[in-house]
Amino acid sequence: ETGVTQTPRHLVMGMTNKKSLKCEQHLGHNAMYWYKQSAKKPLELMFVYNFKEQTENNSVPSRFSPECPNSSHLFLHLHTLQPEDSALYLCASSQDQGDGYTFGSGTRLTVV
Amino acid sequence: GESVGLHLPTLSVQEGDNSIINCAYSNSASDYFIWYKQESGKGPQFIIDIRSNMDKRQGQRVTVLLNKTVKHLSLQIAATQPGDSAVYFCAENGAGSYQLTFGKGTKLSVIP
Numbered sequence: 001e002t003g004v005t006q007t008p009r010h011l012v013m014g015m016t017n018k019k020s021l022k023c024e025q026h027l028g029h030n031a032m033y034w035y036k037q038s039a040k041k042p043l044e045l046m047f048v049y050n051f052k053e054q055t056e057n058n059s060v061p062s063r064f065s066p067e068c069p070n071s072s073h074l075f076l077h078l079h080t081l082q083p084e085d086s087a088l089y090l091c092a093s094s095q096d097q098g099d100g101y102t103f104g105s106g107t108r109l110t111v112v
Numbered sequence: 113g114e115s116v117g118l119h120l121p122t123l124s125v126q127e128g129d130n131s132i133i134n135c136a137y138s139n140s141a142s143d144y145f146i147w148y149k150q151e152s153g154k155g156p157q158f159i160i161d162i163r164s165n166m167d168k169r170q171g172q173r174v175t176v177l178l179n180k181t182v183k184h185l186s187l188q189i190a191a192t193q194p195g196d197s198a199v200y201f202c203a204e205n206g207a208g209s210y211q212l213t214f215g216k217g218t219k220l221s222v223i224p
Binding site: 004006041042043045048090092100101102103104105106 | 148154155156211214217
Protein backbone atom coordinates (compact mmCIF):
# COMPACT_ATOMS: atom_id res chain seq x y z
CA GLU A 1 0.00 0.00 0.00
CA THR A 2 1.61 3.22 -1.15
CA GLY A 3 -0.71 5.62 0.64
CA VAL A 4 -2.25 6.63 -2.70
CA THR A 5 -5.28 4.53 -3.64
CA GLN A 6 -6.84 4.49 -7.07
CA THR A 7 -10.14 2.94 -8.09
CA PRO A 8 -11.12 1.15 -10.17
CA ARG A 9 -8.00 -0.82 -11.08
CA HIS A 10 -9.41 -1.71 -14.47
CA LEU A 11 -12.09 -0.03 -16.57
CA VAL A 12 -13.54 -0.84 -19.97
CA MET A 13 -15.83 1.77 -21.42
CA GLY A 14 -17.53 2.54 -24.69
CA MET A 15 -16.92 5.79 -26.51
CA THR A 16 -20.35 7.15 -25.50
CA ASN A 17 -20.04 6.25 -21.82
CA LYS A 18 -19.34 8.54 -18.88
CA LYS A 19 -17.16 7.23 -16.08
CA SER A 20 -14.97 8.60 -13.30
CA LEU A 21 -11.61 7.61 -11.89
CA LYS A 22 -11.00 8.16 -8.21
CA CYS A 23 -7.81 8.84 -6.30
CA GLU A 24 -7.36 9.19 -2.56
CA GLN A 25 -4.17 9.94 -0.68
CA HIS A 26 -3.66 9.29 3.02
CA LEU A 27 -0.31 11.07 3.31
CA GLY A 28 -1.34 14.61 4.14
CA HIS A 29 0.20 15.87 0.92
CA ASN A 30 -0.73 19.23 -0.54
CA ALA A 31 -0.42 18.51 -4.25
CA MET A 32 -2.06 15.86 -6.44
CA TYR A 33 -1.50 14.95 -10.06
CA TRP A 34 -2.96 12.98 -12.93
CA TYR A 35 -0.55 11.33 -15.35
CA LYS A 36 -1.23 9.28 -18.47
CA GLN A 37 1.06 6.37 -19.29
CA SER A 38 0.84 4.92 -22.79
CA ALA A 39 2.95 2.13 -24.21
CA LYS A 40 6.44 3.23 -25.21
CA LYS A 41 5.88 6.85 -24.18
CA PRO A 42 7.14 8.86 -21.24
CA LEU A 43 4.71 9.63 -18.47
CA GLU A 44 2.55 12.56 -19.57
CA LEU A 45 1.41 15.09 -17.01
CA MET A 46 -2.27 15.94 -17.37
CA PHE A 47 -3.30 18.03 -14.37
CA VAL A 48 -1.80 19.44 -11.20
CA TYR A 49 -3.73 20.49 -8.11
CA ASN A 50 -2.18 22.34 -5.22
CA PHE A 51 -4.30 22.91 -2.12
CA LYS A 52 -7.38 21.95 -4.16
CA GLU A 53 -6.67 24.54 -6.84
CA GLN A 54 -5.78 23.53 -10.35
CA THR A 55 -2.38 24.95 -11.19
CA GLU A 56 -1.69 23.15 -14.45
CA ASN A 57 -3.68 21.80 -17.34
CA ASN A 58 -1.26 20.34 -19.79
CA SER A 59 -3.33 20.93 -22.95
CA VAL A 60 -5.60 18.03 -22.09
CA PRO A 61 -8.73 17.55 -24.25
CA SER A 62 -11.98 18.61 -22.61
CA ARG A 63 -13.26 15.02 -22.64
CA PHE A 64 -11.09 14.67 -19.52
CA SER A 65 -12.41 16.73 -16.62
CA PRO A 66 -10.63 16.75 -13.25
CA GLU A 67 -12.18 17.52 -9.90
CA CYS A 68 -10.47 18.05 -6.56
CA PRO A 69 -13.01 18.51 -3.76
CA ASN A 70 -10.31 18.49 -1.05
CA SER A 71 -6.59 17.92 -0.68
CA SER A 72 -7.07 14.18 -0.18
CA HIS A 73 -9.30 13.34 -3.13
CA LEU A 74 -8.92 13.71 -6.85
CA PHE A 75 -11.25 12.59 -9.61
CA LEU A 76 -10.93 12.33 -13.35
CA HIS A 77 -14.28 12.43 -15.13
CA LEU A 78 -14.32 10.82 -18.56
CA HIS A 79 -16.83 11.28 -21.36
CA THR A 80 -16.91 10.53 -25.10
CA LEU A 81 -13.41 9.11 -25.06
CA GLN A 82 -11.55 7.78 -28.08
CA PRO A 83 -9.76 4.42 -28.43
CA GLU A 84 -6.40 6.25 -28.34
CA ASP A 85 -7.25 7.34 -24.79
CA SER A 86 -6.72 3.75 -23.68
CA ALA A 87 -3.81 3.86 -21.24
CA LEU A 88 -2.78 3.54 -17.63
CA TYR A 89 -3.91 6.60 -15.67
CA LEU A 90 -1.76 7.29 -12.67
CA CYS A 91 -2.51 9.51 -9.74
CA ALA A 92 0.31 10.90 -7.60
CA SER A 93 0.74 13.23 -4.65
CA SER A 94 3.58 15.23 -3.15
CA GLN A 95 4.05 17.22 0.02
CA ASP A 96 5.16 20.36 -1.72
CA GLN A 97 6.72 21.62 -4.91
CA GLY A 98 10.20 20.31 -5.40
CA ASP A 99 9.37 17.01 -3.70
CA GLY A 100 9.13 13.56 -5.21
CA TYR A 101 5.82 11.95 -5.91
CA THR A 102 4.08 8.98 -4.38
CA PHE A 103 2.13 7.16 -7.06
CA GLY A 104 -0.98 5.05 -6.91
CA SER A 105 -1.20 1.73 -8.74
CA GLY A 106 -3.14 3.27 -11.60
CA THR A 107 -6.34 2.57 -13.47
CA ARG A 108 -5.96 0.56 -16.67
CA LEU A 109 -8.48 2.13 -19.03
CA THR A 110 -9.62 0.50 -22.25
CA VAL A 111 -11.90 2.43 -24.59
CA VAL A 112 -13.83 0.26 -27.04
CA GLY B 113 12.80 21.78 -25.53
CA GLU B 114 13.93 20.53 -22.14
CA SER B 115 13.92 16.77 -21.85
CA VAL B 116 15.03 13.85 -19.79
CA GLY B 117 16.01 10.76 -21.67
CA LEU B 118 17.53 7.34 -21.20
CA HIS B 119 20.47 5.96 -23.15
CA LEU B 120 19.30 2.33 -23.26
CA PRO B 121 15.74 1.09 -23.55
CA THR B 122 16.54 -2.47 -22.36
CA LEU B 123 19.16 -4.01 -20.12
CA SER B 124 19.71 -7.69 -19.33
CA VAL B 125 21.98 -8.71 -16.47
CA GLN B 126 22.90 -11.94 -14.78
CA GLU B 127 21.61 -12.45 -11.28
CA GLY B 128 24.25 -11.36 -8.80
CA ASP B 129 25.91 -8.92 -11.17
CA ASN B 130 25.75 -5.15 -10.77
CA SER B 131 23.42 -3.11 -12.99
CA ILE B 132 23.94 0.42 -14.21
CA ILE B 133 21.09 2.40 -15.72
CA ASN B 134 21.88 5.76 -17.26
CA CYS B 135 19.94 8.93 -17.84
CA ALA B 136 20.73 12.20 -19.58
CA TYR B 137 18.97 15.43 -18.81
CA SER B 138 19.09 18.75 -20.59
CA ASN B 139 17.61 21.24 -18.12
CA SER B 140 20.59 22.78 -16.34
CA ALA B 141 18.17 24.43 -13.88
CA SER B 142 17.00 21.05 -12.54
CA ASP B 143 17.99 20.64 -8.94
CA TYR B 144 16.26 17.45 -7.86
CA PHE B 145 16.45 14.01 -9.46
CA ILE B 146 14.63 10.82 -8.67
CA TRP B 147 14.74 7.21 -9.77
CA TYR B 148 11.52 5.23 -9.88
CA LYS B 149 10.92 1.52 -10.36
CA GLN B 150 7.78 0.29 -12.04
CA GLU B 151 6.82 -3.36 -11.91
CA SER B 152 4.22 -4.83 -14.20
CA GLY B 153 0.72 -3.81 -13.18
CA LYS B 154 1.89 -1.32 -10.58
CA GLY B 155 2.52 2.37 -10.33
CA PRO B 156 6.06 3.78 -10.16
CA GLN B 157 7.74 3.36 -6.79
CA PHE B 158 10.33 5.75 -5.40
CA ILE B 159 13.81 4.22 -5.19
CA ILE B 160 16.25 7.00 -4.42
CA ASP B 161 16.68 10.70 -4.97
CA ILE B 162 19.49 13.21 -5.11
CA ARG B 163 19.69 16.99 -5.03
CA SER B 164 22.01 19.00 -7.18
CA ASN B 165 24.31 19.91 -4.28
CA MET B 166 25.40 16.28 -4.10
CA ASP B 167 27.09 14.00 -6.62
CA LYS B 168 26.49 10.65 -4.98
CA ARG B 169 23.93 9.12 -2.70
CA GLN B 170 23.64 5.56 -1.48
CA GLY B 171 20.71 3.49 -0.37
CA GLN B 172 20.25 -0.18 0.27
CA ARG B 173 21.95 -1.88 -2.72
CA VAL B 174 21.36 1.23 -4.85
CA THR B 175 23.57 4.21 -5.59
CA VAL B 176 22.70 7.29 -7.59
CA LEU B 177 25.44 9.32 -9.22
CA LEU B 178 24.95 12.82 -10.55
CA ASN B 179 27.37 14.48 -12.94
CA LYS B 180 26.19 18.04 -13.43
CA THR B 181 29.01 18.87 -15.81
CA VAL B 182 27.68 16.52 -18.47
CA LYS B 183 24.10 16.44 -17.19
CA HIS B 184 24.14 12.73 -16.52
CA LEU B 185 22.44 10.63 -13.87
CA SER B 186 22.96 6.94 -13.20
CA LEU B 187 21.46 4.29 -10.99
CA GLN B 188 23.64 1.46 -9.83
CA ILE B 189 22.09 -1.68 -8.39
CA ALA B 190 24.43 -4.01 -6.57
CA ALA B 191 24.00 -7.79 -6.65
CA THR B 192 20.98 -7.61 -8.94
CA GLN B 193 18.15 -9.94 -7.99
CA PRO B 194 15.19 -11.31 -9.96
CA GLY B 195 12.94 -8.98 -7.98
CA ASP B 196 14.79 -6.04 -9.50
CA SER B 197 13.29 -6.83 -12.91
CA ALA B 198 11.18 -3.81 -13.79
CA VAL B 199 11.17 -0.59 -15.79
CA TYR B 200 13.27 2.15 -14.26
CA PHE B 201 12.53 5.83 -14.82
CA CYS B 202 14.60 8.85 -14.04
CA ALA B 203 12.82 12.11 -13.33
CA GLU B 204 13.91 15.67 -12.80
CA ASN B 205 12.34 18.64 -11.10
CA GLY B 206 13.31 22.20 -11.80
CA ALA B 207 13.66 24.60 -8.89
CA GLY B 208 10.30 25.77 -7.59
CA SER B 209 8.35 23.50 -9.89
CA TYR B 210 5.69 20.95 -9.03
CA GLN B 211 6.17 19.18 -12.32
CA LEU B 212 8.43 16.17 -12.63
CA THR B 213 9.72 15.40 -16.12
CA PHE B 214 10.17 11.69 -16.75
CA GLY B 215 12.40 9.78 -19.11
CA LYS B 216 11.07 6.98 -21.31
CA GLY B 217 12.28 4.22 -19.00
CA THR B 218 14.74 1.34 -19.17
CA LYS B 219 13.53 -2.21 -18.84
CA LEU B 220 15.82 -4.25 -16.64
CA SER B 221 15.65 -8.03 -17.04
CA VAL B 222 17.50 -10.22 -14.58
CA ILE B 223 18.62 -13.60 -15.86
CA PRO B 224 18.53 -16.27 -13.13
